[in-house]
Every structure is written in C-alpha cells, then in structure tokens.
Amino acid sequence: MGQVTQSLMPPVTWGGMGNPAGRPERVGNIALLDPDPILNAPRFSMAGTGVPWSPDDSGITSFSLLDPACADADFLDGVVSGIYTEIENFLSNNAVAIGGGLAGAIAAGAGPGIATLAPWLLALLAILALSLNWLRNQGGTMGQALNNLRDDLLGSNDPMQRAAGILVWRAIAAEAFKSQQSPHDYNAISYAIMDGHNYDDISCTVNVRSVEVFFDAADPNLIAFVDRLLQFESDQEFQSGKSVVGYVSLRFCQPSQALIAPEAFPRTVAVECSGLADEAGSTEFVDFAVALAQDPNIKGVLHWGQQNDSTQRQIEFRFGDTPTSPVGALHDWRAVLSRLTDNGRLDGFSSDFTRRAGLEVVQPLIGEFGVTSPPLGGNPDCTLAWDCRNNPTGTVASLEIVSPSVSIVSVPALPSQGTHIFAANQLGTWIALLRLSLDANGETRHASQALQIAGV
Amino acid sequence: MPTTFYGKWSLQVIGNVGEFAQRVRIQGSLNADGNLNAALGAQIAEIDGAAWIVRLERSGDGGATWQENLVQRIPTVTPQNGLTFTLYGDDSVVPAQDSDVTVQFVYLDQQINPHPSPPGFGFTLPPSSFRPPRPILLCECCCRAPCICPPRTLKGRRRVCCSSLMAPVAAHAQLTAVAVAPVPPLRASSFAGIATGGGPVRRVN
Numbered sequence: 001m002g003q004v005t006q007s008l009m010p011p012v013t014w015g016g017m018g019n020p021a022g023r024p025e026r027v028g029n030i031a032l033l034d035p036d037p038i039l040n041a042p043r044f045s046m047a048g049t050g051v052p053w054s055p056d057d058s059g060i061t062s063f064s065l066l067d068p069a070c071a072d073a074d075f076l077d078g079v080v081s082g083i084y085t086e087i088e089n090f091l092s093n094n095a096v097a098i099g100g101g102l103a104g105a106i107a108a109g110a111g112p113g114i115a116t117l118a119p120w121l122l123a124l125l126a127i128l129a130l131s132l133n134w135l136r137n138q139g140g141t142m143g144q145a146l147n148n149l150r151d152d153l154l155g156s157n158d159p160m161q162r163a164a165g166i167l168v169w170r171a172i173a174a175e176a177f178k179s180q181q182s183p184h185d186y187n188a189i190s191y192a193i194m195d196g197h198n199y200d201d202i203s204c205t206v207n208v209r210s211v212e213v214f215f216d217a218a219d220p221n222l223i224a225f226v227d228r229l230l231q232f233e234s235d236q237e238f239q240s241g242k243s244v245v246g247y248v249s250l251r252f253c254q255p256s257q258a259l260i261a262p263e264a265f266p267r268t269v270a271v272e273c274s275g276l277a278d279e280a281g282s283t284e285f286v287d288f289a290v291a292l293a294q295d296p297n298i299k300g301v302l303h304w305g306q307q308n309d310s311t312q313r314q315i316e317f318r319f320g321d322t323p324t325s326p327v328g329a330l331h332d333w334r335a336v337l338s339r340l341t342d343n344g345r346l347d348g349f350s351s352d353f354t355r356r357a358g359l360e361v362v363q364p365l366i367g368e369f370g371v372t373s374p375p376l377g378g379n380p381d382c383t384l385a386w387d388c389r390n391n392p393t394g395t396v397a398s399l400e401i402v403s404p405s406v407s408i409v410s411v412p413a414l415p416s417q418g419t420h421i422f423a424a425n426q427l428g429t430w431i432a433l434l435r436l437s438l439d440a441n442g443e444t445r446h447a448s449q450a451l452q453i454a455g456v
Numbered sequence: 457m458p459t460t461f462y463g464k465w466s467l468q469v470i471g472n473v474g475e476f477a478q479r480v481r482i483q484g485s486l487n488a489d490g491n492l493n494a495a496l497g498a499q500i501a502e503i504d505g506a507a508w509i510v511r512l513e514r515s516g517d518g519g520a521t522w523q524e525n526l527v528q529r530i531p532t533v534t535p536q537n538g539l540t541f542t543l544y545g546d547d548s549v550v551p552a553q554d555s556d557v558t559v560q561f562v563y564l565d566q567q568i569n570p571h572p573s574p575p576g577f578g579f580t581l582p583p584s585s586f587r588p589p590r591p592i593l594l595c596e597c598c599c600r601a602p603c604i605c606p607p608r609t610l611k612g613r614r615r616v617c618c619s620s621l622m623a624p625v626a627a628h629a630q631l632t633a634v635a636v637a638p639v640p641p642l643r644a645s646s647f648a649g650i651a652t653g654g655g656p657v658r659r660v661n
Contacts, residue, residue: 084602096581097589109580117577129604163577170579224531228539228569238576295568296462296507297541298531 004187022192025053048199053192076145077135079175083168084128087121101171120164127152143276146245150279154241166237177247209286210274212303213293214262217252217269221298226271232288236281244285246275259333260319262301312358312441323443326363337361344392364391364436366449375456380425382453384432388416395438404428404455424455458509459529459543464564468499474556476514479522484508494557502564512545512557528552537562538569
C-alpha cells in the first residue's frame with residue numbers, strides 16, 4: 001500500500017493506510033450510516049456512482065479494448081485523418097510510412113501488391129473525406145462511426161474496390177486499437193484500477209460478444225486455432241463485406257488447483273475473441289470461434305463465465321467422467337458436488353446451464369436396501385425396503401426378482417423410497433436386484449445392489 | 457502411437473523418403489478401415505467416422521511384419537485447404553521435415569472448414585517502399601489534417617495558425633528508417649474520372 005500513489009482528494013474518514021489514489025474517488029465516505037435494506041451495509045458516497053478513475057486527462061480508464069465503443073468518436077477523427085494522409089502520400093510517392101496504419105496492414109513482399117489498388121484507393125479518399133466530415137459534424141460514438149465506415153469501405157461488389165476498402169479498414173482498425181493501447185503506467189488502489197465502469201453512463205451500453213478459449217501452451221492446436229480464426233475473418237471481409245470490430249488476445253496463465261478450471265496445464269494460454277455485437281461480422285466471428293473451439297479435433301476449453309453453450313458430452317470429452325470411463329477431473333468434481341448436495345437431491349447449485357453442461361451429479365447411488373421381513377416358516381412373503389432419496393430428481397428405481405429356477409420378475413418405475421413384497425415360495429436362493437437409472441442429456445448411468453434371500 | 461481424428465477428412469501421402477516400406481493403417485472409421493500403401497501421392501478422398509485412428513507403420517522385411525512409427529501431428533492452416541493436420545512418421549525422433557513419411561489430412565467439415573475461398577488480395581509492397589514518417593502539413597483553412605475543406609473556403613482565407621505549423625510527427629518516427637529507393641510516383645491525374653470529392657489536398661512528399 002505504501003507504493004500506491006496518494007490521492008489528491010481529501011482522505012476518507014474510514015480505513016487507514018494513508019490515502020491511496022482511487023479510494024476517495026471510487027468509494028468515498030459513508031453516506032448513510034443506517035444499513036441499506038438491499039446491501040445490509042452502509043452506503044458509500046462514491047461507490048457505484050461515478051466515472052472511472054483516471055490518473056490524468058488521458059481518458060484511458062479501462063483495460064477492455066471494447067469499452068471505448070461508447071466513447072466519443074472524436075479520437076477516430078485523428079485516426080481516419082492519419083490514414084487519409086497516409087493514402088494521399090502513398091498515391092503521390094508510392095511509399096508507406098514505417099509504423100503507420102497502412103504499414104500495419106500490409107507486408108513487405110514482391111509483386112504488384114497494393115500498387116495495383118491505387119485507383120480504388122483514390123476513390124476511397126472521397127469516402128474517407130465524407131466520413132471525416134460526418135465525424136466532425138455529427139459526432140456519435142466510436143461504435144457507430146466504425147459501423148458506418150465498414151459499410152462504406154467494404155460494401156462494394158467490385159473485388160478490387162473491396163480489396164482497397166479492406167486495406168483501408170484494416171489500417172484504420174490497427175490505428176484505432178493502437179491508440180487505445182498506448183503504454184499507460186500508473187497505480188492506484190486495486191478496485192479503482194479494475195473497475196472501469198462508468199456508473200453515470202445510462203445512454204450507451206456496449207453490446208459485446210466474447211468467448212475465451214483455453215489451450216495448453218504446448219498444444220499445436222493453439223496456433224491452428226488462431227490461424228483459422230484469422231482466415232475466417234479474412235474470408236468474411238472478402239466474401240461478404242463483414243468484419244469483426246474486436247480483437248483476439250492471448251493471455252498466459254499459471255495452472256489452477258481448481259478441479260475443472262480451464263487453466264489445467266502447466267502453462268495455459270487463454271485466447272479471448274471479442275467483438276462489438278452490433279457490428280455486422282462480430283457475432284459471426286465469435287460464433288465461429290466457439291464452433292472451432294468445440295470441435296473435437298481442436299478441443300479448446302471454453303471459459304465457464306463467457307459465451308459457453310457446451311453440451312455435457314463436450315464437457316466430458318474435455319474433463320473426463322464419461323459413462324464408459326468414469327474417471328478424471330470432472331469425476332472428482334462431481335464427487336464433491338455429490339457430498340455437498342446429498343448426491344444431487346438438493347439442487348441449489350443447479351441451473352439450466354449446469355444441467356445442459358453436465359455440471360451435475362450424474363451417477364445415482366443406492367442408499368439403503370434390505371429385507372425387512374424375510375420368508376419364514378410357512379410364510380414365503382418377503383418384504384424388501386429401500387431408501388434412495390439422496391439422488392437427483394429423475395432417478396428411476398426398479399426391481400428384478402430372480403427365482404432359484406432363474407425366472408425373472410421385473411418391477412419397473414418404482415419410487416426412490418418404498419417397499420415391495422414378493423413370495424419367495426421356492427426352496428433355494430432368490431436374488432433381489434435394486435437398480436437405479438438416471439438419464440442426463442441422453443447419457444444413462446446405473447447403480448444396482450443385489451440381495452440373496454433363502455426361499456421356503 | 458495412434459492419432460485420433462473426429463469427423464470427415466481426406467488423406468494424401470505428400471512425402472515418402474524412407475528406406476522401409478511405409479503404410480497408413482486406419483481403424484474405427486465408417487468407410488475407410490484398412491491399410492493404405494504410403495506411396496507418394498496415394499490418397500483417400502474421404503474418411504468419415506465419429507472417432508477413428510490412424511497409425512503410420514513401416515516394414516523392414518518386405519511386409520511380413522509392421523512396426524509403428526513415431527508420429528508427430530502438426531495442425532496448420534493454409535489458404536488452399538484451411539485446417540489441415542499433417543502426420544510425420546519416422547522410426548526415430550527426428551525433426552518433422554526429416555521424417556520418412558508425411559501424410560496430410562484436410563478437414564472436410566463444412567462449418568469449421570468450408571471449401572477453400574479464392575485467396576484474398578495480397579496486401580504487399582516492396583521493402584524499399586517503406587520510409588520513415590514525415591511531418592504532416594495542416595490545412596490552411598481549418599488547421600487540421602487532412603484538408604477536406606471545400607475549395608471556396610480555402611480561397612482567400614489563410615490562417616496564420618498553420619501557415620508555418622506542422623502536425624507533430626508520430627512517435628513511430630523514432631523508428632529506424634530503412635533505405636528508400638527512388639520509386640516513380642503514382643499520379644492521381646492518371647486516374648481520370650475518379651473524383652476525390654474533397655477540396656484540394658496538400659501533398660507531402
């Protein structure tokens with residue numbers, strides 16, 4: 001805490017350890033001493049009420065690249081202006097500035113390359129000029145501005161004009177995101193850094209689609225996954241004029257001790273694929289990332305808390321505990337869940353998601369099963385009793401009574417607790433088999449227990 | 457070591473430099489189980505199945521017995537085929553490119569790997585055409601760059617603010633410059649009939 005920059009605002013009246021930057025700005029003093037009925041705690045004057053904390057007037061307050069989508073589009077003026085000038089310069093001297101947006105969208109190589117696009121680039125200058133005019137006179141958000149630009153640049157059916165538009169679009173995207181990722185070294189109390197939400201903003205909601213896919217860093221599928229995603233994006237730009245406004249990022253993680261954490265490897269890479277959902281092409285991009293990750297040949301692991309429509313079968317393929325091989329991390333996790341929930345009888349942890357993904361108890365267990373009244377003397381009646389209530393809803397019990405002469409009587413669809421009387425009226429050993437069945441997402445698992453009974 | 461594939465793939469032997477006879481052994485597929493002589497160019501148009509396995513095997517005794525190769529599986533994405541897996545087989549641990557036998561599998565799933573699309577435009581430029589950035593002149597009308605003011609706005613209206621000002625050079629100007637070979641300029645006048653729509657532009661050369 002001693003290393004944290006001190007706030008310029010007066011310190012709060014609670015807490016200690018100095019006056020770290022971010023505390024008075026993002027929490028403030030206690031506004032209401034009486035506990036808030038919802039929070040059951042005091043309310044603080046600045047908690048959940050203000051704009052993100054920023055150390056200066058840079059305006060950069062968030063690590064999320066998509067947050068600026070709701071920001072004023074003014075900064076795009078500089079980006080588009082820069083690209084405009086770069087194109088002008090390229091058309092006049094056939095050279096591209098190192099480090100500029102155009103340079104970021106092209107590669108050094110032989111052949112005619114982008115020189116053949118010159119006539120179409122010239123035409124696009126007019127479009128960029130109109131766009132700049134719109135930006136300077138109409139305002140709007142970055143998201144709106146980018147959507148308009150994409151329409152203008154990628155909308156042509158002429159393959160050469162579309163290629164030129166894609167070049168300009170990529171150059172603008174590179175510059176726009178680069179401008180949002182400039183090095184920004186500052187410190188403050190942790191929640192002031194991490195909470196970049198603008199609580200005053202009620203007019204703009206960033207509609208984002210996002211998925212995070214985890215791989216072992218040593219898995220060659222990782223590179224193939226990213227390459228195929230990039231190919232998808234290139235294809236949709238050239239074929240349909242769509243484009244994601246978003247990013248693919250790679251984050252390296254240490255292993256987690258949690259049983260079914262996606263960070264299951266000595267070194268895990270999380271590939272985040274995000275885009276502005278209202279931009280034509282972003283949803284398609286993220287959906288493709290999901291489909292590609294779920295493909296068994298790629299076998300990526302989806303983040304539990306982002307877009308994740310995995311099925312039970314897909315989860316078991318990655319974490320184990322299939323019906324034919326009931327072992328692995330998911331098996332251990334389900335065993336813990338079983339202990340916490342009376343083997344699934346209590347469903348407080350269940351939701352549509354957990355039921356679909358198979359994060360549930362899937363293995364029924366026989367509770368108590370015994371003979372409460374055996375055949376005796378001249379009375380062949382035998383009473384069986386069982387109590388298997390500690391199982392998930394949907395568990396079905398059945399009995400099979402096997403006589404010494406191996407005739408079988410089946411008694412299906414029994415309740416999870418009950419009794420059954422049958423006549424063990426033949427000398428020899430009778431067998432009573434209690435069977436439990438539980439179907440979850442098309443997978444059926446069984447448990448059974450047999451009793452031997454002497455007939456009379 | 458067997459390699460498991462899921463779904464529909466094609467197969468082609470694209471390398472065979474081994475001194476031993478080589479074969480591809482497929483098990484568990486719906487339609488292509490068996491052994492394929494791994495002659496260069498040998499192929500199977502479609503192998504399908506929920507989960508099927510491939511072994512690369514060699515024989516040093518004319519096919520009487522077969523031993524399993526060590527296999528490296530390397531996925532790649534190519535413009536021609538999209539997602540492909542290449543199996544490199546050898547009797548010892550060698551770099552993939554030095555393997556005795558190389559078999560390429562192309563994924564035929566239409567959602568994950570649709571038919572190859574025509575290659576996009578190659579956004580390239582000769583290395584000599586990259587140059588250090590230069591200062592940007594500001595518009596004499598609005599003091600911004602680029603100048604998109606209508607011509608009539610510019611006429612007779614010259615602001616002091618930017619007549620001698622230049623926009624600051626971006627930070628990337630610090631990058632090391634590369635040699636710039638003289639390249640004949642592209643002339644906008646050669647693109648007759650294409651209007652820029654804006655006002656006169658000040659070129660920075």
